[in-house]
Amino acid sequence: MPGTDPRRDRFPGYDVTAKRDTPSWNAKTRAVVDERLAIDPEAHRFFDTTEWRTLRALCDRIVPQPADRPGRVSLAAMVDAKAGSGKGDGYRNVKLPPLGAAWRRALAALEAEANARHGHPFSALPATAQDELIEAMRRGDLHDLAWGDMPPDLFFQDRVVPDVVKSYYAHPTAWSEIGFGGPASPRGYVRLGPDRQDPWEAHEDHGDGHARPANERIGR
């Protein structure tokens, strides 16, 4: 339901970046993740102001983030950087324009759909209205001329998912949220069996109060 965070605090006190200076992270990993953490959330070079506003609103609905949580993922800026780099994923459906052009067209089309249906820009719509438009895009059920010959559902599958969803789950904040062990080299893992974990892995909350202190010990 929009407005309430769907997350549970399933790994209380777990912060994967606390392992940054342990044997779990090698130098290359530190450099790569530091760079990601330093992305300016307002940085946009590829998209213009209108596109940027729409993109931010879209990202906020594709992967909602709690407003008050530290370590906010600069999702729209990651999309902007990828679109600007021109570096794709190694394949492009014949029905899609190149990465940057596809994004520009889709953002303009979403804006047009919002204006046509609600008389407001996409970014000014309430979350429920935004979600309806996004779901219609995912089902391929949007038909504004601004889409051109680009199928909205294909755009969702081949651009929104790799560029927005995967970017979010490439961020340490997301790793902590889902209890992922995160970077692991040179130190990997010892305990591989079901319900087994190493001291340097996230501990899941089972309501017995053990998880938080164990998670807060990690990396110290």
Next chain:
Amino acid sequence: MSRVRRHADNPAHALPGDDPEHEPRARHGRAPDVMRLGGWTPMREHGEDEPVDFVIVGTGAGGGTLAAKLAEYGFSVVAMDAGPYWRPLEDFASDEMHQSKLYWTDDRIVDGENPLQLGANNSGKSVGGSTVHFAMVSLRFRPEWFKSRTLLGYGTDWPVDWREMWRYYDEVERVLAISGPLTYPWGPKRPRYPYRAHELNAAARVLARGAEAMGIAWTESPIATLSAPRGLAPPCVYRGFCTSGCSTNAKQSVLNTWLVRALAAGAEIRDLAMVGQVETGADGRATGVRYHREGRWRFQRARNVVVAGYAIETPRLLLNSASARHPDGLANSSGLVGRYLTVQANQAVWGTSAEEIRSYKAPPSLAISEHWNYEDHGKDYHGGWCYMAQGPLPTLWSSTLATGHDLWGDALVAEMQNYNHSVGLKNVGEYMPQARNGVTLADETDQYGLPIARVTYSWCDNDRAQNAHARAFMGEALAAADVRDIWEQTNDTCHLNGTCRMGDDPCTSVVDADCRSWDVDNLWVCDGSVFPTVGGVNPSLTIQAIACRTADRIRDMAARGELDRRARPPARERAR
């Protein structure tokens, strides 16, 4: 982070001027020593005007293996790769997104009824090829598959005998020190795997429980990562980033096995070298390759050219090498270059376990059942399939949930929090070769000005029937292992084969059993492109076995003086 500690660590990575993605490392008489931080190893170099015995395009499972073997047999070899020459210990981060630098991410167009996902899914751009990021599952073909038309009634027979292949499998398994079970439940007898199987992780134990409940055999997957030290390589630490590149060298890739041998035997490896054309002389024979390196186009003369770029880049290069003498592309008198692209099924079932699975730990596919590769009854389709345990890392898992399970927004965020309880089974299945599936040239060009590949794929009814059976069976097996909320992922495929198939007849194949092209007798193709059929197992072991066989055949032909000219003209020319 107030206390900055420095331990258990690689030294600072960024050396000035050392940017393997933009500046070649293998030059000035040395190549990277992949086993040591900042290390170098001597490398023999060859002049561009001096024709080498073999120039090999691509250094993956086919080309890298062949480079090592041919150099050891005394041939002069230059092997080129479009990708960088990594030192895994210092260049590889534990990060899915950053490690996409291992994949072929130059544009390719996909179409057809079931357009393929390429890039991370199946295409590498590194010295060592896709083996730098492969999942290491090293399986042998079922013997009957080499004669599937004759013995099983579908596909096309291979022009090689399974018993000969069995010996080459032995060789590759030794070279890669495959870790596998002491006894293998399916197929004819094979030697003991050099290293013992790894401990099963929780995801693999789910497969085992399910298989036992279904009454079928399962075993530990034979995989190319060490379960004990080997030389400078440590055993696997179960970090789970296998398909993002192994930063410890426990993975036995072409990069840290065959290519180390190739360099020691005098082969030259040229990284960041993109080959644009195989050039031919007035007599139609190959004279060398035109390639782009260090900012300009160059030409390397060669007595023989081997194309080993995998099933998309290999036909692309041959088609891009069209000339007046070869107007439809090189080696393409049959019209089959680029045709019969055959991928493999990668159908999955996923669900949630009450236990914590945490499948991010250890190699993803530690347990396997090949039951449906060896069992022909109970199927309403041709071909076999195996299935394995899985271990998707977070970004892959999020896109699986988003595209395969239609989740986004709050629902996606909530389901992603079940990550540590999620578990699944995925198959590798034998799709049927179809002439309509393949690689052609698109109108667009890449950063080198070369026309890019257009990859067309559609399933046939047989493929769909197999998918349905596999999903249904795996779903039952998962449920039998007490996994709940099971759903099916139908949108994935894996591996690339076909497009330059081998055969006995120049009219119906591109190369002969020795991987030598029918049309140009000093042009060879050595990678997954030569597969006439794909079987229901991961192809890397078979590609390497074929490369070993090709090297032995080349050695024997050279000894008989048959290398410069084919001993017998192709059947069609004989008929003229």
Next chain:
Amino acid sequence: MPGATAMIAAGLGAGLAGWWLAARRRPARREPGTHRAARRLNEASALLGLSVMADSGLEHFRGEYHNRAMFAAPSVSGIQIGASALGAVSDPARWSTPHHAVQVASAATGVSGLAFHLWNVLRRPGGLSWQNLFYGAPVGAPFALTLAGTVGAAAEHVRGADPHHTRLLGRPAGPALAAGAAFGLGGTVAEAWLLHLRGAFHNPLMWLPVTVPPVTAALLARAAFVGRGRMPVTRRMLEATAALGFAGSAFHAFGVARNMGGWRNWSQNIQSGPPLPAPPSFTGMALAGLAALEMMEARNARD
């Protein structure tokens, strides 16, 4: 390769320490030979206990002590070490009922551990398979605690016995102990073989503990049944086996260094590398064998 040199040096050093422990002769004091044998047996059982305590402590930590029973092995072996050490230094030595009770309880704990471990293996998918023998609870490991307790209990019997007619379980003590030690050595070899098979014998030195101790065990068994006079070859082999036990720990330390990150990544590699405390159980069994041999040689000299 500097690593190999260091390995050989460390192995030799540790081996020499084991050899010294086994080969040293006590200054001839006027004490019954049984006392000396009992002391040797206490040393052997203490060393076995130490190996068990460290090994089970580490392995059960790896198993997260998820079952309370897993605390039994390290804590019982701790008490057992105490009883053995007290026995070794008690002077004048005499039968101690509490010590004997501790040793018998330790042996019993080992037996129940065997049952627990076997249950752990059998309930895994695959049942009694190589996978589960390699990576499930090690079936043979608790046997070392049984050996420690048995050797310790034997020490009490020997200590309290008539020096001229020492008997164990109704048999002359020397041969009975020798047979027991040969059997124990065989079990220890089986455990090492299984784990070295898991490591694919990737280093040729891994063949040592499955070649030298079996010869020793065979010689000791032969001594138990047909031994006559002095048996210098058997003695030397027992000393070599004792040395090998300590050298093994040094080799295992090198093995830990060969894992990714080496000793800097100790929090992983101590657990996943070769077990440091396991090999000295060979030393412990060899010391017990030496005690038996000395008793037999003394008896043969009297006859």
